Amino acid sequence: MSSLSQKRIIVGVTGGIAAYKSPDLVRRLRDAGATVRVVMTANAEQFITPLTLQAVSDHSVHRSNLLDADAESAMSHIQLARWADAVLIAPATADFIARMAHGLADDLLSTLCLATEARVAVAPSMNQRMWQHAATRENVAVLAKRGVSVFGPASGSQACGETGPGRMPEPTELVESLSALFGSQALGGVKVLVTAGPTQEAIDPVRNITNRSSGKMGYAVARAAAEAGADVVLVSGPTHVPYPEKVRVIPVISALHMHQAVMTEVANTDIFIGVAAVADYRPAEFHQQKIKKTNDQLTIKLVKNPDILTAVAKSVKPPFTVGFAAETENLEAHAREKLMRKGIDMIAANRVGDADVGLESDENELLILDRMDTKRLPRSSKRQLARNLIEEIATRYCAKSTSKNIRRAHR
Ligand code: PMT
16 A cells, blocks of 8 residues: 555645646546645646646645635635645745745745645756755755755756756656655554643642643654554643644543553553653642632642653553653753663653753754664754654664564574
8 A cells, every 4th residue: 555545635836837747746646545635826827727737636726815715715724734644845946945945924835834734845846057056055955954855856958948957856756755755654553652741730729730841742743653654542631732633632631640541541552652741749639629828838748640651661561662851951861861760662852941942842852762872863843853753663663573573483
Protein backbone atom coordinates (compact mmCIF):
# COMPACT_ATOMS: atom_id res chain seq x y z
CA MET A 1 0.00 0.00 0.00
CA SER A 2 1.34 3.46 -0.94
CA SER A 3 2.16 5.72 2.00
CA LEU A 4 -0.09 8.28 0.23
CA SER A 5 -3.09 5.99 0.53
CA GLN A 6 -5.98 7.84 2.25
CA LYS A 7 -3.79 10.91 2.74
CA ARG A 8 -5.38 14.35 2.23
CA ILE A 9 -3.19 16.52 0.06
CA ILE A 10 -3.56 20.17 -0.88
CA VAL A 11 -1.80 20.94 -4.16
CA GLY A 12 -1.01 24.65 -4.30
CA VAL A 13 -0.50 25.98 -7.81
CA THR A 14 1.28 29.32 -8.28
CA GLY A 15 1.88 31.33 -11.45
CA GLY A 16 4.72 29.57 -13.26
CA ILE A 17 4.93 27.96 -16.68
CA ALA A 18 5.27 24.54 -15.01
CA ALA A 19 1.62 24.87 -13.91
CA TYR A 20 0.83 22.91 -17.06
CA LYS A 21 2.21 19.83 -15.21
CA SER A 22 -0.10 20.30 -12.19
CA PRO A 23 -3.08 18.33 -13.59
CA ASP A 24 -0.78 15.35 -14.19
CA LEU A 25 0.54 15.70 -10.62
CA VAL A 26 -3.00 15.75 -9.20
CA ARG A 27 -3.96 12.68 -11.24
CA ARG A 28 -0.88 10.74 -10.09
CA LEU A 29 -1.46 11.64 -6.43
CA ARG A 30 -5.02 10.34 -6.74
CA ASP A 31 -3.73 7.16 -8.42
CA ALA A 32 -1.53 6.69 -5.33
CA GLY A 33 -4.66 6.73 -3.16
CA ALA A 34 -4.64 10.36 -1.96
CA THR A 35 -7.61 12.73 -1.84
CA VAL A 36 -6.55 15.99 -3.45
CA ARG A 37 -7.85 19.53 -3.19
CA VAL A 38 -6.32 22.26 -5.32
CA VAL A 39 -5.68 25.86 -4.27
CA MET A 40 -4.66 28.29 -7.02
CA THR A 41 -3.15 31.75 -6.77
CA ALA A 42 -4.55 34.47 -9.03
CA ASN A 43 -1.41 34.31 -11.22
CA ALA A 44 -1.74 30.54 -11.63
CA GLU A 45 -5.03 31.14 -13.44
CA GLN A 46 -3.04 32.92 -16.17
CA PHE A 47 -1.39 29.60 -16.97
CA ILE A 48 -4.11 27.00 -16.41
CA THR A 49 -7.86 27.06 -15.81
CA PRO A 50 -9.50 26.07 -12.52
CA LEU A 51 -11.88 23.90 -14.56
CA THR A 52 -9.05 21.59 -15.64
CA LEU A 53 -7.87 21.12 -12.07
CA GLN A 54 -11.44 20.67 -10.86
CA ALA A 55 -11.93 17.89 -13.40
CA VAL A 56 -8.77 15.98 -12.42
CA SER A 57 -9.14 16.49 -8.64
CA ASP A 58 -12.91 15.81 -8.60
CA HIS A 59 -13.38 18.77 -6.23
CA SER A 60 -14.07 22.41 -6.89
CA VAL A 61 -10.88 24.41 -6.90
CA HIS A 62 -10.15 26.89 -4.10
CA ARG A 63 -9.24 30.21 -5.69
CA SER A 64 -7.08 32.96 -4.30
CA ASN A 65 -9.71 35.21 -2.74
CA LEU A 66 -9.58 34.84 1.01
CA LEU A 67 -12.79 36.80 1.47
CA ASP A 68 -15.02 34.70 -0.79
CA ALA A 69 -18.11 34.16 1.41
CA ASP A 70 -19.41 31.20 -0.66
CA ALA A 71 -16.10 29.35 -0.58
CA GLU A 72 -15.67 30.08 3.14
CA SER A 73 -19.13 28.75 3.97
CA ALA A 74 -18.39 25.48 2.12
CA MET A 75 -14.99 24.95 3.83
CA SER A 76 -13.25 27.82 5.61
CA HIS A 77 -9.54 28.37 5.06
CA ILE A 78 -8.89 27.22 8.62
CA GLN A 79 -10.90 24.02 8.10
CA LEU A 80 -8.96 23.43 4.90
CA ALA A 81 -5.66 23.98 6.75
CA ARG A 82 -6.74 21.43 9.39
CA TRP A 83 -8.06 18.99 6.78
CA ALA A 84 -4.70 18.49 5.05
CA ASP A 85 -2.07 15.87 5.85
CA ALA A 86 0.31 17.69 3.50
CA VAL A 87 0.48 20.84 1.38
CA LEU A 88 2.55 20.54 -1.81
CA ILE A 89 3.13 23.78 -3.73
CA ALA A 90 3.98 22.84 -7.30
CA PRO A 91 5.05 24.89 -9.08
CA ALA A 92 6.38 27.27 -6.41
CA THR A 93 7.58 30.52 -7.97
CA ALA A 94 10.43 32.65 -6.58
CA ASP A 95 7.81 35.22 -5.58
CA PHE A 96 5.70 32.71 -3.65
CA ILE A 97 8.75 31.26 -1.89
CA ALA A 98 9.76 34.80 -0.85
CA ARG A 99 6.25 35.49 0.47
CA MET A 100 6.28 32.25 2.45
CA ALA A 101 9.70 33.04 3.89
CA HIS A 102 8.34 36.38 5.10
CA GLY A 103 5.16 34.86 6.52
CA LEU A 104 2.80 36.87 4.29
CA ALA A 105 -0.84 35.87 4.34
CA ASP A 106 -2.48 38.00 1.66
CA ASP A 107 -4.22 35.24 -0.30
CA LEU A 108 -5.68 31.81 0.39
CA LEU A 109 -2.57 29.73 -0.36
CA SER A 110 -0.13 31.84 1.67
CA THR A 111 -2.63 31.92 4.56
CA LEU A 112 -2.96 28.13 4.45
CA CYS A 113 0.80 27.75 4.67
CA LEU A 114 0.76 29.72 7.93
CA ALA A 115 -2.36 28.11 9.37
CA THR A 116 -1.68 24.44 8.63
CA GLU A 117 -0.11 21.93 10.99
CA ALA A 118 0.47 19.58 8.06
CA ARG A 119 3.76 18.88 6.30
CA VAL A 120 4.53 21.56 3.73
CA ALA A 121 6.67 21.01 0.62
CA VAL A 122 7.60 23.31 -2.26
CA ALA A 123 8.68 22.35 -5.78
CA PRO A 124 10.54 25.46 -7.00
CA SER A 125 10.12 26.45 -10.63
CA MET A 126 11.89 29.50 -12.02
CA ASN A 127 14.61 30.81 -14.30
CA GLN A 128 18.05 29.46 -13.33
CA ARG A 129 19.42 32.92 -12.46
CA MET A 130 16.45 33.60 -10.21
CA TRP A 131 17.06 30.24 -8.47
CA GLN A 132 20.74 31.03 -7.96
CA HIS A 133 20.13 34.59 -6.72
CA ALA A 134 21.21 35.12 -3.10
CA ALA A 135 17.71 36.32 -2.17
CA THR A 136 16.11 33.07 -3.33
CA ARG A 137 18.86 30.95 -1.71
CA GLU A 138 18.26 32.73 1.61
CA ASN A 139 14.47 32.39 1.36
CA VAL A 140 14.77 28.67 0.63
CA ALA A 141 17.18 28.24 3.55
CA VAL A 142 14.67 29.97 5.85
CA LEU A 143 11.89 27.63 4.72
CA ALA A 144 14.09 24.54 5.10
CA LYS A 145 15.03 25.63 8.65
CA ARG A 146 11.33 25.87 9.47
CA GLY A 147 10.82 22.28 8.32
CA VAL A 148 9.45 22.94 4.82
CA SER A 149 10.65 20.26 2.37
CA VAL A 150 12.15 21.44 -0.90
CA PHE A 151 11.68 19.06 -3.84
CA GLY A 152 14.15 19.89 -6.60
CA PRO A 153 14.55 21.90 -8.65
CA ALA A 154 15.72 19.79 -11.57
CA SER A 155 18.28 21.04 -14.04
CA GLY A 156 17.98 21.29 -17.82
CA SER A 157 16.71 23.49 -20.61
CA GLN A 158 14.16 26.05 -19.52
CA ALA A 159 11.09 27.62 -21.12
CA CYS A 160 13.02 30.93 -21.33
CA GLY A 161 15.71 29.31 -23.49
CA GLU A 162 18.40 29.15 -20.78
CA THR A 163 19.85 25.98 -19.30
CA GLY A 164 20.43 25.30 -15.61
CA PRO A 165 18.72 24.51 -12.31
CA GLY A 166 15.15 25.76 -11.82
CA ARG A 167 12.87 23.27 -13.54
CA MET A 168 10.04 21.78 -11.49
CA PRO A 169 10.67 18.02 -11.04
CA GLU A 170 8.39 15.71 -13.05
CA PRO A 171 5.07 14.74 -11.38
CA THR A 172 6.21 11.10 -10.90
CA GLU A 173 9.26 12.33 -8.94
CA LEU A 174 7.11 14.70 -6.87
CA VAL A 175 4.77 11.83 -5.94
CA GLU A 176 7.80 9.76 -4.86
CA SER A 177 9.23 12.62 -2.79
CA LEU A 178 5.88 13.22 -1.11
CA SER A 179 5.50 9.49 -0.34
CA ALA A 180 8.97 9.49 1.20
CA LEU A 181 7.92 12.42 3.37
CA PHE A 182 5.22 10.27 4.95
CA GLY A 183 7.94 7.74 5.69
CA SER A 184 7.74 4.02 5.67
CA GLN A 185 4.93 3.93 8.23
CA ALA A 186 7.70 2.91 10.64
CA LEU A 187 5.19 2.36 13.46
CA GLY A 188 2.48 0.64 11.38
CA GLY A 189 0.18 -1.25 13.79
CA VAL A 190 2.30 -0.37 16.87
CA LYS A 191 0.35 0.77 19.97
CA VAL A 192 1.68 4.04 21.35
CA LEU A 193 0.59 5.72 24.59
CA VAL A 194 1.55 9.41 25.06
CA THR A 195 1.01 11.77 27.99
CA ALA A 196 0.89 15.53 27.43
CA GLY A 197 0.21 18.86 29.09
CA PRO A 198 0.28 19.88 32.73
CA THR A 199 -1.63 18.38 35.63
CA GLN A 200 -3.74 20.46 38.03
CA GLU A 201 -3.64 19.64 41.72
CA ALA A 202 -6.69 21.02 43.51
CA ILE A 203 -6.34 22.98 46.75
CA ASP A 204 -10.01 23.90 47.13
CA PRO A 205 -12.96 24.18 44.68
CA VAL A 206 -11.47 27.28 42.98
CA ARG A 207 -7.68 26.98 43.32
CA ASN A 208 -5.07 24.57 42.08
CA ILE A 209 -1.31 24.07 41.66
CA THR A 210 -0.19 23.64 38.06
CA ASN A 211 2.66 24.54 35.67
CA ARG A 212 3.18 26.29 32.32
CA SER A 213 3.13 23.25 30.02
CA SER A 214 0.88 24.05 27.03
CA GLY A 215 0.63 20.48 25.73
CA LYS A 216 2.06 21.51 22.32
CA MET A 217 5.06 19.14 22.48
CA GLY A 218 3.04 16.13 23.65
CA TYR A 219 0.30 16.70 21.08
CA ALA A 220 2.94 17.00 18.31
CA VAL A 221 4.46 13.69 19.44
CA ALA A 222 1.05 11.97 19.43
CA ARG A 223 0.31 13.35 15.99
CA ALA A 224 3.72 12.29 14.59
CA ALA A 225 3.24 8.76 15.95
CA ALA A 226 -0.18 8.57 14.25
CA GLU A 227 1.37 9.82 11.00
CA ALA A 228 3.93 7.01 11.28
CA GLY A 229 1.06 4.51 11.33
CA ALA A 230 0.75 3.87 15.09
CA ASP A 231 -2.52 3.37 17.01
CA VAL A 232 -2.19 6.26 19.42
CA VAL A 233 -3.80 6.97 22.80
CA LEU A 234 -3.10 10.40 24.27
CA VAL A 235 -3.65 10.95 28.00
CA SER A 236 -3.87 14.72 28.24
CA GLY A 237 -3.88 17.14 31.12
CA PRO A 238 -5.88 20.38 30.66
CA THR A 239 -4.71 22.22 27.51
CA HIS A 240 -6.11 24.50 24.80
CA VAL A 241 -4.49 22.58 21.93
CA PRO A 242 -6.96 21.05 19.41
CA TYR A 243 -7.06 17.23 19.60
CA PRO A 244 -4.89 15.62 16.91
CA GLU A 245 -6.75 13.62 14.29
CA LYS A 246 -6.69 9.81 14.34
CA VAL A 247 -5.70 9.80 18.02
CA ARG A 248 -7.87 8.55 20.95
CA VAL A 249 -7.70 11.21 23.68
CA ILE A 250 -8.33 10.54 27.39
CA PRO A 251 -8.63 13.92 29.17
CA VAL A 252 -7.48 14.01 32.79
CA ILE A 253 -6.96 16.72 35.40
CA SER A 254 -4.64 15.60 38.18
CA ALA A 255 -1.49 13.46 38.43
CA LEU A 256 -3.44 10.73 40.25
CA HIS A 257 -6.03 10.77 37.48
CA MET A 258 -3.26 10.60 34.81
CA HIS A 259 -1.54 7.75 36.69
CA GLN A 260 -4.78 5.78 36.80
CA ALA A 261 -5.52 6.32 33.08
CA VAL A 262 -1.97 5.33 32.06
CA MET A 263 -1.91 2.19 34.21
CA THR A 264 -5.26 1.12 32.73
CA GLU A 265 -3.89 1.44 29.18
CA VAL A 266 -0.31 0.26 29.65
CA ALA A 267 -0.88 -3.49 29.32
CA ASN A 268 -2.03 -2.82 25.76
CA THR A 269 0.93 -0.59 24.84
CA ASP A 270 4.13 -1.21 22.85
CA ILE A 271 5.68 2.25 23.30
CA PHE A 272 5.06 4.73 26.13
CA ILE A 273 6.17 8.37 25.74
CA GLY A 274 5.82 10.56 28.84
CA VAL A 275 5.80 14.18 27.65
CA ALA A 276 3.45 15.48 30.36
CA ALA A 277 4.74 17.89 32.97
CA VAL A 278 3.28 15.90 35.85
CA ALA A 279 3.12 17.74 39.16
CA ASP A 280 5.58 16.10 41.53
CA TYR A 281 3.49 17.07 44.56
CA ARG A 282 -0.21 17.61 45.38
CA PRO A 283 -1.89 19.23 48.41
CA ALA A 284 -2.18 16.66 51.21
CA GLU A 285 -5.73 17.76 51.84
CA PHE A 286 -8.52 19.05 49.58
CA HIS A 287 -10.55 21.80 51.28
CA GLN A 288 -14.24 21.24 50.51
CA GLN A 289 -14.97 24.98 50.83
CA LYS A 290 -13.01 27.95 49.48
CA ILE A 291 -10.20 28.82 51.91
CA LYS A 292 -10.84 32.22 53.53
CA LYS A 293 -8.02 34.75 53.80
CA THR A 294 -8.27 35.14 57.55
CA ASN A 295 -4.55 34.68 58.39
CA ASP A 296 -1.45 36.60 57.16
CA GLN A 297 0.23 33.35 56.24
CA LEU A 298 -1.09 30.12 54.82
CA THR A 299 0.81 26.84 54.79
CA ILE A 300 -0.25 24.12 52.40
CA LYS A 301 1.23 20.70 53.07
CA LEU A 302 2.17 18.82 49.90
CA VAL A 303 2.61 15.07 49.41
CA LYS A 304 4.45 13.31 46.60
CA ASN A 305 2.57 12.11 43.51
CA PRO A 306 3.31 8.68 42.04
CA ASP A 307 6.00 8.72 39.34
CA ILE A 308 4.09 7.54 36.27
CA LEU A 309 7.17 6.93 34.13
CA THR A 310 8.83 4.73 36.75
CA ALA A 311 5.57 2.83 37.30
CA VAL A 312 5.32 2.12 33.54
CA ALA A 313 8.96 0.97 33.34
CA LYS A 314 8.35 -1.37 36.30
CA SER A 315 5.03 -2.76 35.04
CA VAL A 316 4.67 -6.53 34.43
CA LYS A 317 5.24 -6.34 30.68
CA PRO A 318 6.87 -2.91 30.25
CA PRO A 319 6.55 -1.18 26.88
CA PHE A 320 9.53 0.56 25.26
CA THR A 321 9.56 3.52 27.64
CA VAL A 322 10.57 7.06 26.71
CA GLY A 323 10.69 9.97 29.16
CA PHE A 324 11.25 13.70 28.79
CA ALA A 325 13.49 15.76 31.03
CA ALA A 326 12.81 19.48 31.48
CA GLU A 327 15.94 21.12 32.87
CA THR A 328 17.16 24.66 33.51
CA GLU A 329 20.85 23.60 33.89
CA ASN A 330 23.22 20.63 33.35
CA LEU A 331 20.88 19.23 30.71
CA GLU A 332 22.80 16.10 29.77
CA ALA A 333 23.93 15.11 33.26
CA HIS A 334 20.46 15.52 34.81
CA ALA A 335 18.80 13.72 31.90
CA ARG A 336 21.19 10.77 32.11
CA GLU A 337 20.61 10.51 35.85
CA LYS A 338 16.82 10.37 35.20
CA LEU A 339 17.26 7.77 32.46
CA MET A 340 19.11 5.45 34.84
CA ARG A 341 17.09 6.16 38.01
CA LYS A 342 13.71 5.69 36.30
CA GLY A 343 14.90 2.54 34.47
CA ILE A 344 13.64 3.70 31.05
CA ASP A 345 14.89 3.01 27.51
CA MET A 346 15.36 6.55 26.28
CA ILE A 347 14.97 10.17 27.37
CA ALA A 348 14.49 13.42 25.43
CA ALA A 349 15.93 16.36 27.31
CA ASN A 350 14.96 19.97 26.72
CA ARG A 351 16.01 23.21 28.25
CA VAL A 352 13.22 25.18 29.92
CA GLY A 353 13.25 28.71 31.26
CA ASP A 354 14.01 30.61 28.01
CA ALA A 355 10.97 32.43 26.62
CA ASP A 356 11.35 31.46 22.95
CA VAL A 357 12.02 27.72 23.14
CA GLY A 358 10.70 24.71 25.09
CA LEU A 359 7.81 25.39 27.47
CA GLU A 360 4.78 27.05 25.78
CA SER A 361 6.77 27.98 22.66
CA ASP A 362 6.08 26.61 19.15
CA GLU A 363 9.74 25.61 18.83
CA ASN A 364 12.01 23.31 20.75
CA GLU A 365 15.31 21.45 20.56
CA LEU A 366 16.10 18.10 22.11
CA LEU A 367 19.04 16.09 23.33
CA ILE A 368 18.13 12.43 23.14
CA LEU A 369 19.88 9.87 25.28
CA ASP A 370 19.75 6.10 25.51
CA ARG A 371 22.01 3.70 27.44
CA MET A 372 24.70 3.91 24.71
CA ASP A 373 24.50 7.26 23.03
CA THR A 374 23.57 10.95 22.93
CA LYS A 375 22.18 12.74 19.88
CA ARG A 376 21.11 16.34 19.33
CA LEU A 377 17.91 17.14 17.42
CA PRO A 378 18.42 20.78 16.42
CA ARG A 379 15.93 23.55 17.02
CA SER A 380 12.83 23.46 14.83
CA SER A 381 9.06 23.60 15.08
CA LYS A 382 7.62 21.15 17.64
CA ARG A 383 5.79 19.43 14.76
CA GLN A 384 8.97 18.72 12.83
CA LEU A 385 10.95 17.87 15.95
CA ALA A 386 8.27 15.37 17.00
CA ARG A 387 8.57 13.63 13.61
CA ASN A 388 12.36 13.39 14.02
CA LEU A 389 11.93 12.08 17.55
CA ILE A 390 9.41 9.45 16.43
CA GLU A 391 11.93 8.22 13.80
CA GLU A 392 14.58 7.86 16.52
CA ILE A 393 12.15 6.03 18.80
CA ALA A 394 11.00 3.72 15.97
CA THR A 395 14.61 2.74 15.16
CA ARG A 396 15.41 1.89 18.79
CA TYR A 397 12.06 0.16 19.40
CA CYS A 398 12.56 -2.07 16.31
CA ALA A 399 16.14 -2.90 17.33
CA LYS A 400 15.00 -3.87 20.84
CA SER A 401 12.05 -5.97 19.56
CA THR A 402 14.32 -7.78 17.07
CA SER A 403 16.95 -8.63 19.69
CA LYS A 404 14.20 -9.85 22.07
CA ASN A 405 12.83 -12.14 19.34
CA ILE A 406 16.32 -13.49 18.57
CA ARG A 407 16.90 -14.27 22.28
CA ARG A 408 13.52 -16.03 22.46
CA ALA A 409 14.33 -18.13 19.35
CA HIS A 410 17.63 -19.29 20.96
CA ARG A 411 15.97 -20.43 24.17
O1 PMT B 1 3.80 21.40 26.85
P1 PMT B 1 4.78 22.36 26.19
O2 PMT B 1 4.50 23.80 26.52
O3 PMT B 1 4.87 22.10 24.71
O4 PMT B 1 6.23 22.08 26.81
C1 PMT B 1 6.83 20.84 26.60
C2 PMT B 1 7.59 20.36 27.84
C3 PMT B 1 8.75 21.27 28.15
C4 PMT B 1 6.63 20.26 29.06
C5 PMT B 1 8.08 18.89 27.49
O5 PMT B 1 8.93 18.95 26.38
C6 PMT B 1 8.77 18.23 28.67
O6 PMT B 1 9.95 18.45 28.94
N1 PMT B 1 8.02 17.37 29.43
C7 PMT B 1 8.50 16.77 30.67
C8 PMT B 1 8.33 17.76 31.78
C9 PMT B 1 8.73 17.19 33.13
O7 PMT B 1 7.90 16.99 33.96
O8 PMT B 1 9.99 16.87 33.23
P2 PMT B 1 10.65 16.22 34.56
O9 PMT B 1 12.11 16.29 34.26
O10 PMT B 1 10.14 16.88 35.78
O11 PMT B 1 10.13 14.72 34.53
C10 PMT B 1 10.85 13.66 33.92
C11 PMT B 1 9.90 12.64 33.32
O12 PMT B 1 9.14 12.01 34.38
C12 PMT B 1 8.87 13.20 32.35
O13 PMT B 1 8.76 12.25 31.29
C13 PMT B 1 7.59 13.24 33.16
O14 PMT B 1 6.43 13.04 32.32
C14 PMT B 1 7.77 12.09 34.11
N2 PMT B 1 7.07 12.21 35.40
C15 PMT B 1 7.39 13.20 36.26
C16 PMT B 1 6.76 13.28 37.48
C17 PMT B 1 5.78 12.31 37.80
N3 PMT B 1 5.15 12.33 38.96
N4 PMT B 1 5.48 11.34 36.92
C18 PMT B 1 6.12 11.27 35.73
O15 PMT B 1 5.84 10.37 34.93
